[in-house]
């Protein structure tokens with residue numbers, strides 16, 4: 001599956017939103033990929049995650065013991081991708097703002113692939129890696145459906161992106177005038 005196919009699926013689901021968005025990193029953007037509008041459709045999600053699982057299998061050497069999804073956005077793609085990889089899916093979720101593996105145990109040395117929905121700065125993946133490393137797990141790779149940095153983000157482990165699509169994002173004090181003129185909304189769950 002190519003980047004254009006992934007974007008076609010997002011567009012067909014009405015998931016490519018235009019406006020003024022506050023991203024989880026604090027950056028501002030005129031475009032928001034509302035993945036929930038894709039993940040509400042099992043057939044679209046299955047097609048994306050099957051292709052992502054194939055790409056993970058091709059790029060990650062050795063066994064994978066778990067797929068880990070960062071809640072909330074990573075829950076559905078991690079679960080669906082794990083089905084194709086035939087390994088269990090678990091998740092990290094925020095406890096007072098910090099990702100924790102609240103509902104599961106993980107063995108020291110377990111080989112993990114993080115599966116995210118969207119990557120912008122890689123902050124959420126780095127936070128997930130910190131949580132898993134603290135527990136003694138080995139993060140062998142991270143993966144996502146769309147990398148909005150267009151391949152520029154470094155998360156410290158290999159990043160497998162089903163699509164690389166560069167979308168503008170600006171620090172809050174460096175907004176272009178056309179963006180500053182629109183009221184900002186924050187669709188994600190950080191700080192809720």
Ligand SMILES: O=P(O)(O)OC[C@H]1O[C@H](OP(=O)(O)OP(=O)(O)O)[C@H](O)[C@@H]1O
Nearest residue numbers: 024072073120121122123124188189190
């Ligand atoms: O690469 P980053 O700069 O971290 O941005 C990408 C992250 O932002 C979104 O999560 P968000 O915290 O907005 O909440 P959500 O998972 O509930 O959508 C998305 O699900 C990724 O986790």
Ligand SMILES: O=C(O)c1cc(=O)[nH]c(=O)[nH]1
Nearest residue numbers: 023024032033118120188
């Ligand atoms: O950076 C983010 O927070 C982000 C961007 C995006 O397009 N979609 C999303 O769910 N989160």
Ligand SMILES: [Mg+2]
Nearest residue numbers: 071072073074
């Ligand atoms: Mg998220």
